[in-house]
Amino acid sequence: MEIISELGRMNKRQLLLQGLNLGMIITSALMIWKSMILGTGSESPVVVVLSGSMEPGFYRGDILFLYQPKRPVQTGDIIVFNTDGREIPIVHRIIKVHQRAHNSSSLDILTKGDNNWGDDRSLYPKGQLWLNPGHIMGVVVGYLPHIGRVTIIMNDYPMFKYALIAILGVFVLTSKE
Template structure:
């Protein structure tokens, strides 16, 4: 009987968590992002966001990011996503074919060249979108409001972010609500104690 009771309580706990997981997944589908909610883990965006704030994001497929937008991005090789502000965003437009395999991207200037698998060579200018040219992607530079330098050193092997690296644009936040998750991640004993207490509570 005791085992049956424990199994029933465990089933009840799983049943109570399932709607939450489904809701989270549904919000992710509507927002076009795998992580519609994230927790701020550092103070790099102070005073706009504090450590422990919960951010809500969307990532519409045709969203064009602009200077001043606050975005969350994740690059290959990075363990966690980063929330920082866009300080430079340029549209990539198809300009002409180029068979060169190695074209460098200068730091400044009106016309830049950037290699992509689907477009052999493209140029980008801030005015291209207004001139009606076909925008294929974007080159994005970010920086934390509380940091002295931009994020190029965090991009691991390239000079600018592209849209595929953007998890979403911040649309709103709740202050400090996510601090408990930071405590549990930084103090594993607290996390284990919390889940143990949750499991015991489900038995009564």
């Protein structure tokens, strides 16, 4: 109730300024994100590792930076891909690239997690044995270890996410200039 009384004491100009500040923060974040998309050529230039399938190279919570290279992908590249019917992209290594004889521009790609026993064919849609370049969101070019753990905590514990949003909202509304 203290927050509501604090809002009641603020004049309309202060409330408008707080709203504009919040709008500028959101707009700046969106502009940075769109600039990263343009600069990297990747639809998602930053992703968080959500599983342990790439250990010991990448651990849960590592943030990966992606780039869409001009060259074709190669065996050994670590890629982030998404297939039809999957909501969450997968980070795995390319273990085989096959160029079709009848179509020199078409590539078949097979992936595997470094910490997995077998290839990823069981993760592909039923009847699909290979990925194609259209499935690839980007090639990993760098990472920050463990920074993305907050994302994992928010996914695993939704109440934490709502509490964090509420705390940030209170902070923005009650901060004074």
